[in-house]
Amino acid sequence: MATRTYTMRARAEQAEQTRLRILDSVVALAAERPLAACTLPAIAERAGVAVQTVLRAFGSRDGVFAAAIERTGDDVIAERLADPDDIPASLRALVEHYDHRGDLMLLLLGQERWEPVAATAVARGKKAHRDWVSAVFARALAPLDSGAAEHATDLLVAATDVFTWKLWRRDLGRSHDETLDRMRELVASLIDRIEQKSPPTPRA
Structure with a gap:
Protein backbone atom coordinates (compact mmCIF):
# COMPACT_ATOMS: atom_id res chain seq x y z
CA MET A 1 0.00 0.00 0.00
CA ALA A 2 2.82 2.39 0.90
CA THR A 3 4.60 1.61 -2.37
CA ARG A 4 1.43 2.26 -4.36
CA THR A 5 0.86 5.57 -2.54
CA TYR A 6 4.45 6.62 -3.22
CA THR A 7 4.10 5.71 -6.91
CA MET A 8 0.87 7.66 -7.25
CA ARG A 9 2.42 10.69 -5.55
CA ALA A 10 5.47 10.50 -7.80
CA ARG A 11 3.27 10.34 -10.89
CA ALA A 12 1.21 13.29 -9.71
CA GLU A 13 4.36 15.33 -9.08
CA GLN A 14 5.73 14.40 -12.48
CA ALA A 15 2.45 15.39 -14.14
CA GLU A 16 2.50 18.74 -12.32
CA GLN A 17 6.09 19.39 -13.40
CA THR A 18 5.12 18.62 -16.99
CA ARG A 19 2.14 20.94 -16.69
CA LEU A 20 4.30 23.79 -15.40
CA ARG A 21 6.89 23.18 -18.12
CA ILE A 22 4.17 23.50 -20.75
CA LEU A 23 2.94 26.77 -19.22
CA ASP A 24 6.49 28.13 -19.09
CA SER A 25 6.84 27.22 -22.76
CA VAL A 26 3.67 29.13 -23.64
CA VAL A 27 4.97 32.26 -21.90
CA ALA A 28 8.40 31.94 -23.51
CA LEU A 29 6.91 31.58 -26.99
CA ALA A 30 4.51 34.48 -26.43
CA ALA A 31 7.51 36.70 -25.68
CA GLU A 32 9.11 35.77 -29.02
CA ARG A 33 6.31 35.70 -31.58
CA PRO A 34 2.67 36.67 -32.23
CA LEU A 35 0.17 34.48 -30.43
CA ALA A 36 -1.14 33.16 -33.75
CA ALA A 37 2.26 31.51 -34.20
CA CYS A 38 2.13 29.93 -30.75
CA THR A 39 0.58 26.73 -32.07
CA LEU A 40 0.08 23.51 -30.15
CA PRO A 41 2.98 21.82 -32.02
CA ALA A 42 5.25 24.78 -31.21
CA ILE A 43 4.24 24.69 -27.54
CA ALA A 44 4.75 20.94 -27.34
CA GLU A 45 8.15 21.13 -29.04
CA ARG A 46 9.34 23.87 -26.68
CA ALA A 47 8.16 21.88 -23.65
CA GLY A 48 9.66 18.64 -24.93
CA VAL A 49 6.36 16.76 -24.94
CA ALA A 50 3.83 15.48 -27.46
CA VAL A 51 0.86 17.55 -28.58
CA GLN A 52 -1.38 14.91 -27.04
CA THR A 53 0.28 15.54 -23.68
CA VAL A 54 -0.63 19.22 -23.91
CA LEU A 55 -4.21 18.37 -24.80
CA ARG A 56 -4.46 15.80 -22.04
CA ALA A 57 -3.30 18.39 -19.49
CA PHE A 58 -5.32 21.40 -20.69
CA GLY A 59 -8.00 20.15 -23.08
CA SER A 60 -7.38 22.62 -25.90
CA ARG A 61 -5.21 25.50 -27.11
CA ASP A 62 -7.63 27.93 -25.43
CA GLY A 63 -7.28 25.92 -22.24
CA VAL A 64 -3.51 26.10 -22.16
CA PHE A 65 -3.55 29.84 -22.85
CA ALA A 66 -6.13 30.44 -20.12
CA ALA A 67 -3.99 28.52 -17.64
CA ALA A 68 -0.87 30.42 -18.72
CA ILE A 69 -2.62 33.77 -18.22
CA GLU A 70 -3.79 32.72 -14.77
CA ARG A 71 -0.38 31.53 -13.66
CA THR A 72 1.48 34.50 -15.11
CA GLY A 73 -1.02 36.90 -13.53
CA ASP A 74 -0.32 35.41 -10.12
CA ASP A 75 3.45 35.64 -10.74
CA VAL A 76 3.15 39.27 -11.79
CA ILE A 77 1.36 40.24 -8.58
CA ALA A 78 4.03 38.43 -6.56
CA GLU A 79 6.85 40.20 -8.44
Whole structure:
Protein backbone atom coordinates (compact mmCIF):
# COMPACT_ATOMS: atom_id res chain seq x y z
CA MET A 1 0.00 0.00 0.00
CA ALA A 2 2.82 2.39 0.90
CA THR A 3 4.60 1.61 -2.37
CA ARG A 4 1.43 2.26 -4.36
CA THR A 5 0.86 5.57 -2.54
CA TYR A 6 4.45 6.62 -3.22
CA THR A 7 4.10 5.71 -6.91
CA MET A 8 0.87 7.66 -7.25
CA ARG A 9 2.42 10.69 -5.55
CA ALA A 10 5.47 10.50 -7.80
CA ARG A 11 3.27 10.34 -10.89
CA ALA A 12 1.21 13.29 -9.71
CA GLU A 13 4.36 15.33 -9.08
CA GLN A 14 5.73 14.40 -12.48
CA ALA A 15 2.45 15.39 -14.14
CA GLU A 16 2.50 18.74 -12.32
CA GLN A 17 6.09 19.39 -13.40
CA THR A 18 5.12 18.62 -16.99
CA ARG A 19 2.14 20.94 -16.69
CA LEU A 20 4.30 23.79 -15.40
CA ARG A 21 6.89 23.18 -18.12
CA ILE A 22 4.17 23.50 -20.75
CA LEU A 23 2.94 26.77 -19.22
CA ASP A 24 6.49 28.13 -19.09
CA SER A 25 6.84 27.22 -22.76
CA VAL A 26 3.67 29.13 -23.64
CA VAL A 27 4.97 32.26 -21.90
CA ALA A 28 8.40 31.94 -23.51
CA LEU A 29 6.91 31.58 -26.99
CA ALA A 30 4.51 34.48 -26.43
CA ALA A 31 7.51 36.70 -25.68
CA GLU A 32 9.11 35.77 -29.02
CA ARG A 33 6.31 35.70 -31.58
CA PRO A 34 2.67 36.67 -32.23
CA LEU A 35 0.17 34.48 -30.43
CA ALA A 36 -1.14 33.16 -33.75
CA ALA A 37 2.26 31.51 -34.20
CA CYS A 38 2.13 29.93 -30.75
CA THR A 39 0.58 26.73 -32.07
CA LEU A 40 0.08 23.51 -30.15
CA PRO A 41 2.98 21.82 -32.02
CA ALA A 42 5.25 24.78 -31.21
CA ILE A 43 4.24 24.69 -27.54
CA ALA A 44 4.75 20.94 -27.34
CA GLU A 45 8.15 21.13 -29.04
CA ARG A 46 9.34 23.87 -26.68
CA ALA A 47 8.16 21.88 -23.65
CA GLY A 48 9.66 18.64 -24.93
CA VAL A 49 6.36 16.76 -24.94
CA ALA A 50 3.83 15.48 -27.46
CA VAL A 51 0.86 17.55 -28.58
CA GLN A 52 -1.38 14.91 -27.04
CA THR A 53 0.28 15.54 -23.68
CA VAL A 54 -0.63 19.22 -23.91
CA LEU A 55 -4.21 18.37 -24.80
CA ARG A 56 -4.46 15.80 -22.04
CA ALA A 57 -3.30 18.39 -19.49
CA PHE A 58 -5.32 21.40 -20.69
CA GLY A 59 -8.00 20.15 -23.08
CA SER A 60 -7.38 22.62 -25.90
CA ARG A 61 -5.21 25.50 -27.11
CA ASP A 62 -7.63 27.93 -25.43
CA GLY A 63 -7.28 25.92 -22.24
CA VAL A 64 -3.51 26.10 -22.16
CA PHE A 65 -3.55 29.84 -22.85
CA ALA A 66 -6.13 30.44 -20.12
CA ALA A 67 -3.99 28.52 -17.64
CA ALA A 68 -0.87 30.42 -18.72
CA ILE A 69 -2.62 33.77 -18.22
CA GLU A 70 -3.79 32.72 -14.77
CA ARG A 71 -0.38 31.53 -13.66
CA THR A 72 1.48 34.50 -15.11
CA GLY A 73 -1.02 36.90 -13.53
CA ASP A 74 -0.32 35.41 -10.12
CA ASP A 75 3.45 35.64 -10.74
CA VAL A 76 3.15 39.27 -11.79
CA ILE A 77 1.36 40.24 -8.58
CA ALA A 78 4.03 38.43 -6.56
CA GLU A 79 6.85 40.20 -8.44
CA ARG A 80 5.44 43.70 -8.02
CA LEU A 81 5.97 44.72 -4.40
CA ALA A 82 3.19 47.12 -3.36
CA ASP A 83 4.34 48.63 -0.06
CA PRO A 84 3.03 52.13 0.78
CA ASP A 85 5.64 52.25 3.56
CA ASP A 86 8.48 51.81 1.05
CA ILE A 87 7.68 53.50 -2.25
CA PRO A 88 11.33 53.42 -3.48
CA ALA A 89 11.47 49.64 -3.01
CA SER A 90 8.10 49.24 -4.73
CA LEU A 91 9.34 51.24 -7.73
CA ARG A 92 12.53 49.21 -7.84
CA ALA A 93 10.48 45.99 -7.89
CA LEU A 94 8.33 47.44 -10.68
CA VAL A 95 11.31 48.30 -12.90
CA GLU A 96 12.81 44.85 -12.25
CA HIS A 97 9.46 43.35 -13.23
CA TYR A 98 9.45 45.38 -16.45
CA ASP A 99 13.03 44.34 -17.20
CA HIS A 100 11.88 40.73 -16.83
CA ARG A 101 8.48 40.86 -18.56
CA GLY A 102 8.21 44.25 -20.28
CA ASP A 103 8.97 43.00 -23.79
CA LEU A 104 6.33 40.28 -23.46
CA MET A 105 3.83 42.85 -22.24
CA LEU A 106 4.55 45.16 -25.15
CA LEU A 107 4.15 42.32 -27.64
CA LEU A 108 0.77 41.43 -26.15
CA LEU A 109 -0.34 45.07 -26.12
CA GLY A 110 0.37 45.23 -29.85
CA GLN A 111 -2.09 42.37 -30.45
CA GLU A 112 -4.94 43.25 -28.09
CA ARG A 113 -7.19 44.75 -30.80
CA TRP A 114 -7.51 41.54 -32.81
CA GLU A 115 -6.25 38.67 -30.63
CA PRO A 116 -8.72 37.65 -27.89
CA VAL A 117 -6.07 35.90 -25.79
CA ALA A 118 -3.89 39.01 -25.84
CA ALA A 119 -6.91 41.19 -24.99
CA THR A 120 -7.66 39.02 -21.96
CA ALA A 121 -4.07 39.07 -20.74
CA VAL A 122 -3.70 42.81 -21.30
CA ALA A 123 -6.98 43.64 -19.55
CA ARG A 124 -5.84 41.69 -16.52
CA GLY A 125 -2.47 43.44 -16.59
CA LYS A 126 -4.01 46.91 -16.84
CA LYS A 127 -6.24 46.26 -13.85
CA ALA A 128 -3.33 44.84 -11.86
CA HIS A 129 -1.24 47.93 -12.58
CA ARG A 130 -3.97 50.35 -11.52
CA ASP A 131 -4.54 48.30 -8.36
CA TRP A 132 -0.78 48.45 -7.70
CA VAL A 133 -0.77 52.24 -8.06
CA SER A 134 -3.75 52.56 -5.71
CA ALA A 135 -2.00 50.41 -3.10
CA VAL A 136 1.49 51.93 -3.33
CA PHE A 137 0.32 55.54 -3.26
CA ALA A 138 -2.65 55.02 -0.95
CA ARG A 139 -1.51 57.60 1.60
CA ALA A 140 -1.17 60.40 -0.97
CA LEU A 141 -4.51 59.52 -2.56
CA ALA A 142 -6.51 59.03 0.66
CA PRO A 143 -7.19 62.74 1.46
CA LEU A 144 -8.53 63.45 -2.04
CA ASP A 145 -12.16 63.36 -3.08
CA SER A 146 -13.12 60.67 -5.58
CA GLY A 147 -12.67 62.82 -8.69
CA ALA A 148 -9.30 64.20 -7.63
CA ALA A 149 -8.14 60.73 -6.56
CA GLU A 150 -9.07 59.29 -9.95
CA HIS A 151 -7.22 62.12 -11.71
CA ALA A 152 -4.11 61.63 -9.55
CA THR A 153 -4.26 57.88 -10.08
CA ASP A 154 -4.36 58.41 -13.85
CA LEU A 155 -1.17 60.47 -13.63
CA LEU A 156 0.62 57.93 -11.44
CA VAL A 157 -0.47 55.06 -13.71
CA ALA A 158 1.10 56.87 -16.68
CA ALA A 159 4.28 57.71 -14.75
CA THR A 160 4.82 54.04 -13.88
CA ASP A 161 3.42 52.43 -17.03
CA VAL A 162 5.27 49.88 -19.14
CA PHE A 163 5.36 52.39 -22.03
CA THR A 164 7.14 54.88 -19.78
CA TRP A 165 9.66 52.14 -18.98
CA LYS A 166 9.95 51.39 -22.73
CA LEU A 167 10.70 55.02 -23.56
CA TRP A 168 13.68 55.14 -21.23
CA ARG A 169 14.88 51.54 -21.25
CA ARG A 170 14.36 50.51 -24.86
CA ASP A 171 13.95 53.67 -26.97
CA LEU A 172 16.63 55.78 -25.26
CA GLY A 173 18.80 52.91 -24.05
CA ARG A 174 18.94 54.00 -20.42
CA SER A 175 20.32 51.57 -17.87
CA HIS A 176 18.22 49.88 -15.20
CA ASP A 177 19.43 52.36 -12.56
CA GLU A 178 18.90 55.36 -14.83
CA THR A 179 15.38 54.21 -15.63
CA LEU A 180 14.63 53.71 -11.95
CA ASP A 181 16.01 57.15 -11.03
CA ARG A 182 13.90 58.84 -13.68
CA MET A 183 10.76 57.03 -12.63
CA ARG A 184 11.37 57.90 -8.97
CA GLU A 185 11.91 61.56 -9.87
CA LEU A 186 8.75 61.72 -11.97
CA VAL A 187 6.70 60.03 -9.26
CA ALA A 188 8.13 62.31 -6.55
CA SER A 189 7.13 65.41 -8.52
CA LEU A 190 3.61 64.05 -8.93
CA ILE A 191 3.32 63.19 -5.23
CA ASP A 192 4.44 66.73 -4.32
CA ARG A 193 1.78 68.16 -6.62
CA ILE A 194 -0.89 65.83 -5.23
CA GLU A 195 -0.02 66.69 -1.63
CA GLN A 196 -0.14 70.43 -2.39
CA LYS A 197 -3.69 69.99 -3.65
CA SER A 198 -4.80 67.80 -0.74
CA PRO A 199 -7.14 69.43 1.77
CA PRO A 200 -5.47 70.37 5.06
CA THR A 201 -5.68 67.85 7.87
CA PRO A 202 -8.17 69.04 10.51
CA ARG A 203 -6.64 69.89 13.87
CA ALA A 204 -7.64 67.77 16.84
